[in-house]
Amino acid sequence: MARERQDIALAVSTVIFALRPHPETGLSAPWIPLVRRIAAPFESRWALPGGWVAPRESLEDAAARNLLETTALEPTYLEQLYAFGAVDRSPEERVVSVVYWALVRADQAQQSREGENVRWFPADDLPQLAFDHNVIVDYALWRLRTKVEYSRIARAFLGETFTLTELREVHEAVLQKPLDAANFRRQVESSGTLVPTDSVVTGGRHRPPRLYRYNETIELVDNGPLGHEKTGSTRVVS
């Protein structure tokens, strides 16, 4: 089964989500960082951060590396989204892109050097992007919204401990709709994914809320075909 030269370039791109106040509503909403292309094709258009896969790194490692290089971000969550392989996605060259999606905390997003070539945009209000990247972002947004309801990815937007209101606000930001505080509490309590700590947060002019942490002994519903083993050198911080 000898193989001829394929001349198919293998790229990795990542849709990175962080939560920030939306410029219009003022409510927290998903934002993503884009990089401005400085070469053809689609020169000067905004595009997803990405790059080529090195010969001796896994796809996930490539995604994490490109993320770090272009936006200086280390995600708290990273998952494969889809492999895009239409023949005419890129003019001239044949490029297959394996796209990942990632979540970062707001404080991490602050650190990312924003400038002429990297800028954050509200995920629901993007300019026309290079390649098929608008379609990709829409799909990533759909996955984020469906998955936040049955998985535990909201933790990736939060610190080690958090109040139920903070967790609820993450869900509200992702789903873009208000949730009943009391019902939300019961849901997460009965799901068993949360463990109450002994501490509460004082200082607000209201009843001090309890701090919770995630129950590490519970499995994620769906963490892909590779289960839990981290491949290669990727380290997902908790």
Next chain:
Amino acid sequence: MARERQDIALAVSTVIFALRPHPETGLSAPWIPLVRRIAAPFESRWALPGGWVAPRESLEDAAARNLLETTALEPTYLEQLYAFGAVDRSPEERVVSVVYWALVRADQAQQSREGENVRWFPADDLPQLAFDHNVIVDYALWRLRTKVEYSRIARAFLGETFTLTELREVHEAVLQKPLDAANFRRQVESSGTLVPTDSVVTGGRHRPPRLYRYNETIELVDNGPLGHEKTGSTRVVS
């Protein structure tokens, strides 16, 4: 952003499901075809059908083509599963495999020339396969089972029209558990995905069941990022 030679081979493999009676229980269950490798690495091991992506064909087209070439099958359903890209998946060469999963009807599976190099196995009882293919099949099976509950993929195992009992038996075969006939009926009826025809099936020694067909006007819940547009020359038969 000049790119060096990557020397990463891009392959496509497919997990093909058909329903057949299980050798032990006798009940209908998922089977998949495997091909025997005739070259290193993993020579003489069973493996998923697949091959290299041609420079000017989409990933989906490549999957459909390899399917046809190796097993003479045309799937009624074809969807991307995952891109596997660990560095050491294949000894020697660096191979990234975009894996698809497909559904074929039992009568189609009959046609597939079975022989020394192609054989069907019960999906839950496989030998040790080449590469990471055991993991891949397990993941595909998981996807099939979760998706049959909220999507309409069961139609891919059936003909144009079918009775509710036939549809239920497909679900039972996939989920490997019996379902209540009355409750199943209400579920699919209230979902609106089915349209009753005027015909019934006579000949059985019992009340003749009505034939149904799928409601084409209803959208699939999740058909991937590319929506419904068929890319390239892939023709998925109905």
Next chain:
DNA sequence: AGCACTTAGGGTCGCGGTGACCAAAACCCT
């Protein structure tokens, strides 16, 4: 013809989860 048999198809009922809404608790600030 009539009866037995078999599957189709419909009815009922209890349970659990969800959402809408209300009420109390606990803290801060004035």
Next chain:
DNA sequence: AGGGTTTTGGTCACCGCGACCCTAAGTGCT
């Protein structure tokens, strides 16, 4: 001390689902 604000718990109607029962309508046998 009292008002304001958020947390936290309670109630209740509703819906979907599963378990279970019953009737409908054919075939084939006697």
